Structures are given as C-alpha cells and as structure tokens.
Amino acid sequence: MSLLPWTIYFTLGGALLALAAGARSAAAARWLALATALAGWGATLGAAVRFTPAPGLQTLVDVAWIPELGVRYHLAADGISLTLVVLTGLAATAGVLFSWNVTERTGEYFALYLLLIAGVYGVFLSADALLLFAFYELAIAPKYFLIAIWGSTRREYGAMKLVLYSFAGSALVLAGLLWARAASGAGFGLADLAAGPYTAGQQTGMFALVFLGFAVLAGLFPFHTWAPTGHVAAPTAASMLLAGVVMKLGAYGCLRVAMPLFPAGLAFWQPVIAWLAVAGILYAGAVALVQDDFKFVIGYSSVSHMGFVLLGLAAANAGAVGGAVLQMFSHGVIAGLLFAVVGRMVYDRTHTRRLRDLRAMPMHRLLPFAALTFVLAGLASMGLPGFSGFPAELLILVGAWKTSPVWALAAAAGVALAAAFTLRAIQLAFFGRTGGAAAGAPRQSLPPITWPERAGALLLVGATLLIGLRPDLLLGWIGPSLQSPLFQAALKGGAP
Amino acid sequence: MNGDYAALARALAPETALVAGALAVLGLDLMWLRRRPAETRLRTAVGVAALAVAVAVMLVLAVGRAGVVAGGALQVDTLALAVRLGVLVLALGALGIATGAPIPRHPVEYVAVMLFAAAGLTLMAAANQLLLAFLAFELASLSLYVLTGFDKARPESAEAALKYFLFGGMAAAFFLFGLSLLYGLTGSIAFPAAGAVLAAPHSSPLAAVALVMVLVAFGFKVAAAPFHLWAPDVYQGAPAPTAAFIASASKLAGYGLFARLLWAGTTPGAEGGVPGWLPVVAVLAGVSLLLGNLVALAQTDVRRLLAYSAIAHAGALLLGVMTAGRAGFGPLVYYAATYGLASLGAFGVIAAVERGGGCRRLEDLAGLYRRSPLLAGCLTVFVLSLAGIPPLAGFFGKFAVFAAALRFDGPTGPAGGLALLAIALTVVALYYYLVILKQALVAAPAPHNGGRIAVPQPAALTLAVTAGLIVLLGVFPSLVLGWF
Numbered sequence: 001m002s003l004l005p006w007t008i009y010f011t012l013g014g015a016l017l018a019l020a021a022g023a024r025s026a027a028a029a030r031w032l033a034l035a036t037a038l039a040g041w042g043a044t045l046g047a048a049v050r051f052t053p054a055p056g057l058q059t060l061v062d063v064a065w066i067p068e069l070g071v072r073y074h075l076a077a078d079g080i081s082l083t084l085v086v087l088t089g090l091a092a093t094a095g096v097l098f099s100w101n102v103t104e105r106t107g108e109y110f111a112l113y114l115l116l117i118a119g120v121y122g123v124f125l126s127a128d129a130l131l132l133f134a135f136y137e138l139a140i141a142p143k144y145f146l147i148a149i150w151g152s153t154r155r156e157y158g159a160m161k162l163v164l165y166s167f168a169g170s171a172l173v174l175a176g177l178l179w180a181r182a183a184s185g186a187g188f189g190l191a192d193l194a195a196g197p198y199t200a201g202q203q204t205g206m207f208a209l210v211f212l213g214f215a216v217l218a219g220l221f222p223f224h225t226w227a228p229t230g231h232v233a234a235p236t237a238a239s240m241l242l243a244g245v246v247m248k249l250g251a252y253g254c255l256r257v258a259m260p261l262f263p264a265g266l267a268f269w270q271p272v273i274a275w276l277a278v279a280g281i282l283y284a285g286a287v288a289l290v291q292d293d294f295k296f297v298i299g300y301s302s303v304s305h306m307g308f309v310l311l312g313l314a315a316a317n318a319g320a321v322g323g324a325v326l327q328m329f330s331h332g333v334i335a336g337l338l339f340a341v342v343g344r345m346v347y348d349r350t351h352t353r354r355l356r357d358l359r360a361m362p363m364h365r366l367l368p369f370a371a372l373t374f375v376l377a378g379l380a381s382m383g384l385p386g387f388s389g390f391p392a393e394l395l396i397l398v399g400a401w402k403t404s405p406v407w408a409l410a411a412a413a414g415v416a417l418a419a420a421f422t423l424r425a426i427q428l429a430f431f432g433r434t435g436g437a438a439a440g441a442p443r444q445s446l447p448p449i450t451w452p453e454r455a456g457a458l459l460l461v462g463a464t465l466l467i468g469l470r471p472d473l474l475l476g477w478i479g480p481s482l483q484s485p486l487f488q489a490a491l492k493g494g495a496p
Numbered sequence: 497m498n499g500d501y502a503a504l505a506r507a508l509a510p511e512t513a514l515v516a517g518a519l520a521v522l523g524l525d526l527m528w529l530r531r532r533p534a535e536t537r538l539r540t541a542v543g544v545a546a547l548a549v550a551v552a553v554m555l556v557l558a559v560g561r562a563g564v565v566a567g568g569a570l571q572v573d574t575l576a577l578a579v580r581l582g583v584l585v586l587a588l589g590a591l592g593i594a595t596g597a598p599i600p601r602h603p604v605e606y607v608a609v610m611l612f613a614a615a616g617l618t619l620m621a622a623a624n625q626l627l628l629a630f631l632a633f634e635l636a637s638l639s640l641y642v643l644t645g646f647d648k649a650r651p652e653s654a655e656a657a658l659k660y661f662l663f664g665g666m667a668a669a670f671f672l673f674g675l676s677l678l679y680g681l682t683g684s685i686a687f688p689a690a691g692a693v694l695a696a697p698h699s700s701p702l703a704a705v706a707l708v709m710v711l712v713a714f715g716f717k718v719a720a721a722p723f724h725l726w727a728p729d730v731y732q733g734a735p736a737p738t739a740a741f742i743a744s745a746s747k748l749a750g751y752g753l754f755a756r757l758l759w760a761g762t763t764p765g766a767e768g769g770v771p772g773w774l775p776v777v778a779v780l781a782g783v784s785l786l787l788g789n790l791v792a793l794a795q796t797d798v799r800r801l802l803a804y805s806a807i808a809h810a811g812a813l814l815l816g817v818m819t820a821g822r823a824g825f826g827p828l829v830y831y832a833a834t835y836g837l838a839s840l841g842a843f844g845v846i847a848a849v850e851r852g853g854g855c856r857r858l859e860d861l862a863g864l865y866r867r868s869p870l871l872a873g874c875l876t877v878f879v880l881s882l883a884g885i886p887p888l889a890g891f892f893g894k895f896a897v898f899a900a901a902l903r904f905d906g907p908t909g910p911a912g913g914l915a916l917l918a919i920a921l922t923v924v925a926l927y928y929y930l931v932i933l934k935q936a937l938v939a940a941p942a943p944h945n946g947g948r949i950a951v952p953q954p955a956a957l958t959l960a961v962t963a964g965l966i967v968l969l970g971v972f973p974s975l976v977l978g979w980f
Binding site: 023067069108134149175185205 | 826916980
C-alpha cells in the first residue's frame with residue numbers, strides 16, 4: 001500500500017523528465033513516458049497484491065499542509081480507489097503505446113499527458129476534499145493543451161468547450177465545499193466535512209452543488225455535450241484517457257465526496273439523478289445510432305455507458321454502487337480500446353472517420369487486426385457475458401430494480417440500444433464491402449499495425465476478459481469498502 | 497524625545513536605504529557613467545538599486561514586528577512586515593524586468609524613480625496615521641506618474657501618464673478632503689480613531705461623506721470599478737516594467753494601507769457587528785468582478801486584457817478586505833502578493849517580447865513556444881496562476897479569500913454571496929486567460945514576426961525565479977499564511 005503515493009510522484013517526475021528529454025530526442029521522451037506509466041502501473045499492482053480489503057480508507061500519508069485553512073495532505077485508499085488507480089495505470093500505459101506516432105512537440109505532449117495522469121492518481125488517492133479538488137483541477141488544465149495542440153476536427157472549439165464545462169463543474173464543487181466547510185467549521189478532511197452538522201436544507205443545497213459539479217465531468221445528461229465534441233477533437237490517447245479515466249473522476253467525486261458527505265441531499269435528489277441518468281443512457285444511445293462520424297459513435301456511447309454508472313450511484317444500494325464502480329473500470333478499459341481502434345488504427349491510416357467512406361473500403365481485409373480488436377471491444381461494450389461490461393451492467397440493473405423497477409426497465413432498453421449502435425458501427429466500418437469484387441479497388445494497402453498498437457490492444461482486451469471472467473477480483477475489493485460507516489450513511493439515506 | 501527619534505529612524509531604516517540607494521544610483525551615473533552606452537548604464541543602475549533593495553529587505557527583517565512606533569505614527573506589525581517584504585520583492589522583480597524591456601531614454605533616472613516609488617509604497621504599509629498615510633500615498637503616486645510617462649518615444653506613454661496623473665490628482669484630492677473631515681470629526685489623526693468613525697454602523701452624514709471620499713481614493717489606488725478608468729490606458733501605454741510595478745507592488749501596498757485603516761477601529765478577530773463601510777465596499781467588489789471579467793472577454797490587446805483582469809482581481813481582493821477583520825490579513829496579503837507576482841511576470845514576458853518586436857495584440861504572442869520556450873513556459877505559469885489553477889499560488893489565494901468570505905456571513909450574506917459570484921466568474925476568466933495561452937502555445941508564429949527572442953540573462957533569471965516563487969508559494973501556502 002505504501003507504494004501508492006509514489007504513483008503521483010513518479011508520474012510528476014516523469015512529466016518533467018519527458019519535457020527535458022523531448023527537447024533533444026522524441027524517442028527518449030517516448031520511452032521515458034512508457035517507463036513512467038509502467039512504473040506507476042507497477043506500483044498500483046504491487047499495492048493491489050498486498051491489499052487487505054477492509055471497510056474505510058486506509059491512510060497512506062497524513063501531514064498538515066495548510067493548517068491556517070484546515071487542509072491536510074492526506075492520501076488514503078480503499079478498494080474503490082485501488083480499483084480505479086489500477087485502471088489509471090493500465091489506461092496510462094496503453095495510452096502511451098497508442099501515442100507512439102506523436103512526432104510533433106513530443107516532449108511537451110508526454111509532459112502534459114503525464115501531468116494529467118498524476119492529477120488523476122491524486123484524485124483517486126485523496127482523503128481531503130480540498131486536496132482532491134486541487135488534483136482534480138490539475139487533471140483538467142492539461143486537457144486543453146492536449147486537445148488544442150495535438151487534436152483534429154475543430155480542436156480549438158472542442159478543447160475550449162470541454163475545459164469550460166469541466167471548470168464550470170469544478171466551480172460548483174468548490175462553492176459547495178466552501179459552503180460545507182463554513183457551516184461545519186472544521187477542516188476539509190472528508191471525515192471532518194461528513195461530521196457536519198448540516199440542516200436538511202443545507203444538505204440539499206450542498207449536495208446539489210457538489211454532485212452536479214462532479215457529474216458534469218461524468219457526462220450527466222443534459223450537461224454531457226462537451227464529451228462527444230471533446231472526444232472527437234482530442235488526439236487518440238487523450239480521448240482514451242478522457243473517456244477512460246477523466247470521466248471517472250467525475251463519477252468518483254460524486255461517490256467519494258457528494259454522497260457520503262450529504263446523505264440527506266442524496267435522498268432528496270435521488271429520483272432526479274436517476275431519471276437524468278436514464279435519459280442520458282437512452283438519448284446518447286439513440287444519437288449514437290445515427291452518427292456518420294465513427295468517433296462520434298464512440299463519444300456518444302461513452303455518455304450512454306457513463307449513464308449506467310450514474311444510475312448505479314443514484315440507486316444507492318450496495319449492489320448497484322458496487323456495479324457502478326465495476327462499470328467505471330470496465331468502461332475505462334473498453335472505451336480506451338474503442339477510441340484506440342478508431343483514432344489510432346483506422347483514422348491515422350485512412351484519414352477519414354466517416355462511416356460512409358469506410359464502408360467503401362474492405363477494412364476487414366486491410367486491417368484485420370483492427371477489425372478483430374473492434375469486434376471484441378464491441379462485444380464487450382454490448383455487455384456480452386465473458387467481458388467486463390456484463391457483470392457491471394447486470395449488477396447496476398439488478399440494484400436499480402431493487403430501488404425502482406421502472407428505472408431498471410428503462411435502462412435495460414439502453415442495453416438494447418448499445419447493441420444496435422455497436423453492431424451498426426462494426427458493420428459499416430469494417431464489413432461494409434464484403435464482396436470479393438471490391439478487392440481490386442485502389443488504396444489496397446495501409447501501413448501495417450505496429451507493435452505498440454498490438455501491445456496496447458492486447459493489454460486492454462486482456463483486462464476486459466479477465467474481469468469479465470473473474471469480476472470477483474475487483475468486487476472483492478469494492479464490496480468491503482462500501483461497508484464503511486460513511487458509505488453506509490449514504491446508502492441508508494438513499495434507500496427509498 | 498531622543499529615544500523616540502531613534503526608534504523612528506530604526507523603523508524607517510528600509511525606506512532610508514531605498515532613498516539612499518536612489519541617490520547613489522543617480523550620483524554614480526552622474527560622475528562616471530554618463531558617456532557609456534545606455535545598456536551598461538541601465539545594468540549598473542539596476543545592480544546598485546537591487547543592492548539597495550536587498551539591504552532594505554534585510555532591514556525590514558531586522559526591524560521585525562517592532563509594534564507601535566513614534567507615538568502611533570507607524571505600526572510595524574505582521575501586516576506591515578509582510579507587505580513591506582512583498583513590495584520589496586516585487587520591486588526587485590520590476591528592476592529585473594527592466595533589464596529585458598526596451599531601454600528608456602533616461603535609464604538611470606528611471607531606476608532611481610522606481611526606488612522612490614518603492615520607498616513610498618513600503619511607507620504606506622506601515623503608516624498608522626492619516627498624515628503619514630497621505631504623504632506615503634502621494635510619494636508613491638507621483639513617482640508612478642513619472643514612471644508611466646518615461647517612454648518618450650511613444651505618445652501613448654505620455655497620454656497614459658497624463659490620464660493617470662489627472663485621475664490620481666482627483667483621487668488624492670478626495671482622499672485629503674476625506675481625511676480632513678475625519679480629523680474634524682475626531683480631533684485626531686491616528687488610524688484607530690478614524691477607523692472607528694468609518695466603521696460605526698449608523699454614522700452621521702458627515703462621516704458618510706468622509707467614508708465615500710476615502711473609498712474613492714482606495715478604489716483608484718487598486719483600480720476597483722467604477723474608479724478603474726485609468727487602468728487600461730496606463731497598462732497599455734506605460735513602459736512594461738512600470739505597468740508591472742503598478743499592477744503588483746502598488747496594489748499590494750494599497751490593500752495593506754486601506755485594510756489597516758478600515759479595520760483600525762475594531763479589535764482584530766472579534767466577532768460583532770458588521771462595519772458600516774462594508775456595504776459600500778461590497779458594491780465596489782461586485783461591480784469590479786462583473787465589469788472586469790465581462791469586459792476582458794472583448795479585449796484584443798494583451799495589456800488591456802491584463803488591465804481588465806486586474807479589475808476583476810481587485811473585486812476578489814476587496815472581498816479579502818471585507819473579511820480581513822475576522823479572518824486576519826493573511827488571505828488578503830497572500831492573494832495580493834501572489835497576484836502581484838503573476839502579473840509582474842506576465843508584464844515581464846510582454847516586455848521581453850516587445851524587445852524582440854511588437855507586443856500589442858494577442859496575435860503578437862503567436863508561436864511564443866517556438867520563439868522562446870522559456871518565455872512561453874513562464875507565461876503559462878503566470879497566466880494559469882491568474883486563472884487560479886492549482887497547484888499555482890493564484891488558486892490558493894482565491895481559495896483562502898473565498899473560504900474566509902463564506903465563513904464571514906454564509907452563502908446568503910453580502911461577502912458570501914459575492915464569493916459565490918466570484919467563483920462563478922472564474923469560469924468566464926478562464927476563457928480569456930486560455931485565449932492568451934492559445935496564442936502563446938498553440939498558434940504557429942506569424943511569418944513576419946517569427947524570429948527567436950533573445951532574453952537578457954538578468955531578465956530571464958527574474959522571470960524564472962518569479963515563476964518558481966509562484967509554484968513554491970502554491971505548493972506551500974503556509975510560508976506566507978503562517979505568519980499571520
């Protein structure tokens with residue numbers, strides 16, 4: 001466990017080194033970034049091996065930081081944090097592999113990339129609300145530059161929209177946290193803030209600010225519109241991280257900060273959140289069904305899948321929340337894979353993402369590896385048994401049924417939609433022209449898939465299969481964590 | 497009486513060092529350096545001046561918290577100590593920047609006047625008496641008018657100086673009139689008596705007039721709306737080091753002086769009634785926040801953009817003044833000092849870009865990452881700190897002030913409500929700050945303006961140290977907050 005804080009320090013150090021190395025040699029920056037990502041991931045896995053599941057956060061570091069303002073440098077982890085830092089390490093490593101072809105300003109690219117990752121690790125490990133917030137903002141700022149400098153379609157617009165939405169969300173969070181601290185009078189530690197006391201009315205307001213602020217980043221309908229444009233504009237690895245881990249930051253903030261701190265607020269807002277989540281699942285699924293831009297399909301599918309996470313949180317029982325955390329992990333892996341195929345394997349080679357154009361090319365012959373990877377990722381995304389999406393969505397639906405069967409039924413329609421838009425994308429993009437007659441078409445060959453791409457895809461496919469077959473590996477960490485008194489208060493307060 | 501003078505001399509030793517330094521700079525140049533190239537003269541003058549400032553820093557530390565000096569004329573407490581140190585560090589920064597800016601026609605006089613201004617500002621930090629406060633205020637202001645008009649090659653500089661002087665003269669007249677009313681009401685020129693009149697909840701009409709007049713001067717000094725009209729023109733027309741100095745040290749000293757005066761009548765840390773001036777300052781804060789942030793969106797000139805952002809920051813800093821009586825001066829001074837560092841740095845970068853070509857419109861910053869990676873990197877730190885992104889100091893300044901405001905009267909009170917407004921407006925502010933960075937880091941250099949920029953070493957060092965300080969104070973805010 002004591003390895004976990006080092007993920008942050010390694011990654012920050014790696015960012016500085018990559019910046020320095022990039023001035024001389026792009027290859028050095030690349031390898032440094034890969035080494036850093038692997039070191040971070042290794043640290044999370046090392047910590048995972050020695051982790052004993054127990055209710056409550058296990059403190060890693062706890063020192064006074066800004067005593068004048070009641071802020072402590074307090075890092076701690078439980079099974080939920082551990083699940084998500086392992087995901088971060090995995091996604092970071094895969095992202096570096098899929099960024100291997102970045103040649104312009106490589107050092108700066110990896111420096112910003114690693115800065116973002118360091119912020120993400122920090123959020124998942126913070127036990128002080130303000131420390132968490134600081135890391136959260138640290139993760140937001142680099143996104144603007146990653147998208148605006150290395151992005152594609154309407155990149156400056158997409159970057160600005162994404163960052164302003166995220167920042168507006170974090171402004172709400174900051175307002176809520178400052179209000180809570182002013183009312184409670186103690187420090188910013190999560191336990192201090194949870195102690196209150198707040199009136200029911202205050203809790204309703206504080207919960208609304210903090211939850212909504214974080215939920216913007218989790219893609220809550222109707223505040224999700226930054227996500228598809230941002231994902232489309234971003235370079236491949238940045239979309240992978242955005243969908244894979246950054247959106248999880250929002251959901252994690254809802255779960256770690258908003259829900260345990262203000263249980264009465266959760267009880268009040270529960271139906272609203274659940275219906276917005278269901279609306280997001282259905283609306284984004286329906287929109288994904290009619291997109292012509294391949295990346296928009298994936299972008300909207302992310303919003304739809306994150307809707308399941310939010311529904312699981314809103315259902316507020318141990319099963320559904322556990323499922324939501326599992327879905328965070330699962331979607332982090334699957335979305336990374338989907339964006340990797342679309343952005344790196346297909347777009348970087350064909351220079352088109354329009355399904356209409358791709359349909360005219362025999363993609364399954366030109367890029368068989370990409371086709372296979374996408375089919376596997378698509379199956380996982382549809383929630384087929386054997387892949388990680390299945391146990392996660394099942395747990396969420398069963399849990400939501402316990403709270404309100406109507407939500408579960410409505411969301412189940414979203415599963416069908418997911419199958420529809422995924423199959424459509426597979427069909428149009430890879431198997432549009434199956435007849436042999438087209439074999440003589442021009443543009444016969446595309447550059448072959450490189451080793452970093454294969455390695456990254458294998459990592460991610462392996463992860464989704466492993467968790468699909470053995471979800472208990474993660475659920476064994478998550479379940480006990482939800483037994484902590486703080487979560488119990490939220491889950492009890494949220495019961496119908 | 498003799499002992500009193502000794503104490504006074506001791507307490508004013510830093511100012512003495514600054515004035516002596518200014519005279520030494522002038523004398524040295526007059527005797528030996530007249531015929532040397534302007535660059536050499538400027539560098540020598542800056543070197544001597546930096547030495548004087550360093551001596552002043554040591555003297556400030558040696559004086560420490562001497563308490564009330566000279567029958568109450570000076571109050572050398574933690575606030576004075578921190579503001580004086582801040583002003584001196586910022587003055588050092590402005591001197592460093594001057595070595596990287598286009599060289600004025602009278603480089604040595606420029607440096608000397610800057611030292612006089614610094615002496616006025618440090619005196620403002622410690623003044624505890626109406627007369628001395630006015631003297632210090634005027635010494636600083638007059639020096640700053642001169643510094644603004646120093647660029648004789650550009651008509652904008654003269655225009656800015658005249659505008660600044662006219663507004664400043666009016667403000668000084670209001671200030672003096674307000675102070676004389678306060679003296680008439682209390683029969684005393686000590687701050688505590690004047691502060692008590694200003695803070696009384698239901699005061700006489702005469703006291704209300706005095707209050708408004710004092711606040712006009714305050715609003716002018718810190719560029720709070722609606723007394724901000726000089727700021728965009730001065731920021732645009734003044735030589736960059738002057739603009740840097742006005743945006744940083746002059747503001748810090750202004751907040752120090754007026755926060756001391758306004759809270760002088762109440763015991764620090766005491767709960768109790770809301771001072772009578774609070775609603776007026778709340779209006780200034782709200783108007784500044786809204787006007788600064790919204791008008792900044794429409795700017796295409798870098799310096800005017802920074803001026804409106806300064807007005808927006810003035811609104812947030814006024815929140816710090818409103819809550820200083822209960823939360824202490826820590827958040828206010830921390831915010832003002834770190835804001836000063838960031839805007840000083842931003843003007844330093846502008847100065848260096850100006851030397852390598854023009855820097856008027858935002859597009860002139862295009863491709864800075866290629867033209868000078870150092871400037872681009874430093875500018876990123878400064879601008880993100882102004883925007884309030886952790887772990888840079890700008891975030892913790894805002895955070896400390898907003899936290900104090902929400903504790904002051906909850907989310908529905910005037911201070912707390914303004915804090916919520918300010919938090920909402922940070923999103924607006926982020927947009928225009930990112931527009932600056934978009935040019936510097938994303939856009940490709942313009943073909944006619946794409947050469948590498950050579951930054952003189954002292955200026956490069958100043959910028960790097962300033963950026964480092966912003967990161968350091970951001971990661972360890974207690975280095976400043978812990979004093980109070």
